[in-house]
Amino acid sequence: MLPPTPKQCAAYIAVEKASRLRAEEALAAAEARIAALEQQLAATTSQFATLHTLTHVLEQNPNPILRVNVDDTLCWANRAGNTLLQANNRLPQRLRALAASASEQPIQKLTVGERHYVLMVDGATPDETSVTYYLTDVTTILQAKQALLEQQLFYETILMEVPAGVVVFDVEHRYLFVNPTVEPDPARRQQMLGKTTRELCQMRQRPEEVIQQRERAFAEAIGNRRESVWEEHLLDHTTGKLQYWLRRSWAIMGPDGNVRMVVSSGLNITERKEAEEAAARQREFYESILNLLPVDVAVFDDQHRFLFTNPSSISDARVRQQILGLTSDEYFNLRGRSMELAQERKERFQQALETRTDVLWEETIKIPAGNKRILRHLRPVINAVGDLQMVVGSGIDITARYAAEERQREAEAQMRAQEAFIRLIVDSLPSVIYVKNANNDVVFRNAAFDEMAARSQHMLPASQQTAVVKQQLRQIRKLGEQVLTSQKSLTTEMPLEMASGETCILQTYMHPLPQLGKEPELLIVSTDITALKKAQQEAEDNARAKEAFLSRMSHEIRTPLNGVLGMAALLEKTPLTSQQQEYLSTMQRAGQHLLALVNDVLDMAKITANHLELDQAAFSLDVLLEAVSQTVAPLAIEKGLQLIIQPLDCAPVPRLLGDAYRLRQVLLNLLGNAIKFTEQGSVQLRVTVLAENSAALTLRFWVTDTGIGIAPEQQEAIFGTFAQASLETSRRFGGTGLGLAISEQLVRYMGGTLLLSSLPNEGTTFSFVLSLPRAEDTTAASQPAEQPAAPGYPELHGVRVLLAEDNMVNQWLATVMLEHWGVLVYAVGNGLDALAQLQENDYNAAILDIQMPGLSGVEVTQAIRLCTNERRAGVPIIALTANAFEADRASYLAAGMNACLTKPFEEDDLCRLLVQLISEYPPLASTQPT
Secondary structure (H helix, E strand, O other): OOOOOHHHHHHHHHHHHHHHHHHHHHHHHHHHHHHHHHHHHHHHHHOHHHHHHHHHHHHOOOOOEEEEEOOOOEEEEOHHHHHHHHHOOOHHHHHHHHHOOOOOOOEEEEEEOOEEEEEEEEOOOOOOOEEEEEEEEOHHHHHHHHHHHHHHHHHHHHHHHOOOEEEEEOOOOEEEEEOOOOOOOHHHHHHHOOOEHHHHHHHOOOOHHHHHHHHHHHHHHHHOOOOEEEEEEEEOOOOOOEEEEEEEEEEEEOOOOOEEEEEEEEEEOHHHHHHHHHHHHHHHHHHHHHHHOOOEEEEEOOOOEEEEEOOOOOOOHHHHHHOOOOEHHHHHHHHOOOHHHHHHHHHHHHHHHHHOOOEEEEEEEEEOOEEEEEEEEEEEEEOOOOOEEEEEEEEEEOHHHHHHHHHHHHHHHHHHHHHHHHHHHHHHOOOEEEEEOOOOOEEEEOHHHHHHHHHEOOOOOHHHOOHHHHHHHHHHHHHHHHHHHHOOOEEEEEEEEEOOOOEEEEEEEEEEEEEOOEEEEEEEEEEEOHHHHHHHHHHHHHHHHHHHHHHHHHHHHHHHHHHHHHHHHHHHOOOOOHHHHHHHHHHHHHHHHHHHHHHHHHHHHHHHOOOOOOOOEEEEHHHHHHHHHHHHHHHHHHHOOEEEEEOOOOOOOOEEEEOHHHHHHHHHHHHHHHHHOOOOOEEEEEEEEEEEOOOEEEEEEEEEEOOOOOOHHHHOOOOOOOOOOOHHHHHHHOOOOOHHHHHHHHHHHOOOOOEEEEOOOOOEEEEEEEEEEEOOOOOOOOOOOOOOOOOOOHHHOOOEEEEEOOOHHHHHHHHHHHHOOOOEEEEEOOHHHHHHHHHHOOOOEEEEEOOOOOOOHHHHHHHHOOOOOHHHHOOOEEEEEOOOOHHHHHHHHHOOOOEEEEOOOOHHHHHHHHHHHHOOOOOOOOOOOO
């Protein structure tokens, strides 16, 4: 059964309320009657003596009357009283208990069994010994009143629980009743009573048009005496969304034909509205899909009449609208189509109706371009109760599919030929290629696999395999399981023992092959790299030999060079004539040139061996540019050139992270070349910001000169090692040709590309772009343009230092430098003496040459670090080395040395390093070494 509509519910409530009013009127009349009887009983009491003579009248009274002695014995009772006494023999005692309070409450209530009475007591006078009790049966009245209350509660409960909003107005449009659906708060519901709709709507800030609409509906319900229905939308201030309501108002007429009240209901139809809108959108969505489908779609009723067609079926919208309701035959007549085709469609439609299953067939339609093939499909749609709802027809143009199938057959033939061709290629490859399934069975293999299997024991039965072969097979299986489990490719190298006893090294690549509907398989490609590994080992041996040679040559060149430059530095401190000063400057420039050449050769060796490592430290770009300017400025002044260094075009200049030493080396190389090849004009270094963000800056560096330029045919080889533009250039300007090669590689290491732009006699521009991270600006600039001369090293006065150097010139040079600052130097010429001194005496620091007779500096360090004397074992040690490779420095520090100093070294570098180390080491007692 369907639930009653709000209108039915409200009408039913109105009728019941009218019945309730009539019951209330009857109850009021009964209560008035009771009041009259009570007054009558009061009058009867005052005339009790007179009424004794009317006992026969009282006997017929339907209400019980009893006269009882003070000792609870019955004097007299009428018929109704006797009947009541028979039902309850303890009635006199109950009556006496009630009579005790008769003076305060003359009228009492009494319940006997299921009957209810009103009791009046005529109390005993001093000269009387009995009391008269008058009982009025009000059971029927109370039952009627209770039924009325229950009926009222029933209707009010319905009104309070009904999900629709229900209000009742008087004829002045004032609220008489409001249920919780309209206002859940009981206090607010009470406040609404007595207010008009306009007053309440204004309190709730309802729009004026809502107020007017409600007033019009109210007036229509009263004036026309018929139901008024309208929709209303209100903004829910809590959610901010519109709520839709369906409202109804109708008048309730009184018995006199006038309007007694107006009942109004409101049903929240927001969900229905949203569902309707969603359904409309969904319908539009589906229709748009159907209209865009490249498939003919038509929907029919059970009489084969058109209900819907999409544009793919009939492109003309006017015709689509025209055929709705026509049968298929009528459509064919309208369009002038083949009736034979119409008859076939009719038979297929009837088949779908009878079988209630899908019907599929192909149609061939002749068109000027040839035959058009259509795959037709009819599907009957059956509803839940088993009735036919519609028949959906579709048609797909499969002309292209027929052509595609023909092409597919041709493609399959080509694929078979291609597979044979690929198989030929795979069998021609020298690498072993095979595929294994989850059971470790080989399901595909090439000719190289068979050849390798014939030379090994790996495909033989397990009983014929050696332990090594079994271990190798287990390793292959384990790696294969790892690849299949992780579904990630793997490349590794593994040995494979041949039947001849030799071992092949295979580079093996394993890759999972997903299989449709089956467990994945494993592709394995193994390449014999035995010869390659042998060549690689030889190349590594050659590289190590080359590195050892360069390291030795560096030591052999730097050691005497350190003596030459050191002696020149000491000589510079003595009084010299101008001619002697000129000789000394020439000697220093020659020494520095030789040192630069050695450094260039070592840098190139590091780059070609991939041993070059870039530092990542904070530096200030403007300080670095200032240092570059101060270095090359004398060269430009000497040639009469204008040197322009343009700083970074932003303020403040940010601190960056990178290898400032290598960047400075590149800029010095480029500027040095520019000055060398420019006879007149200018040389410029410019830096600009191309892009920046909070993390990094992208900078463009370029060096431009007005020099001789480079011919286009010579530019391609300009970055080659030991290359210059021409032999004439080499003879005229000199140089090794390493500067640009090193600069190009350093820029590449830093993430940029060194570019060249030049024309003969018009100058040259070298440029590169680097992206450098920003550094936290928490420290002072770490790359000063030029370290000021140290005013002195008072911290070194009295410091005891052990110097171990086998080259007497360098030993004497270092001793003179240190003693100049008050250092107590104890010099030895080999490693054994150095170790003995460190084990027997206390020193503030030790300076150990790496390559010494007896023991090397590294071996001395390792031995002293094992000394049981904690102070002597922890003595700071400086490695004095001519090796410039970073790997060498790292090995020295790993052996326990505290710092490295590369020959040739500056006096200030040595003194500052000593000051730094001894400041971290406890001072010594004043004892002299033996």
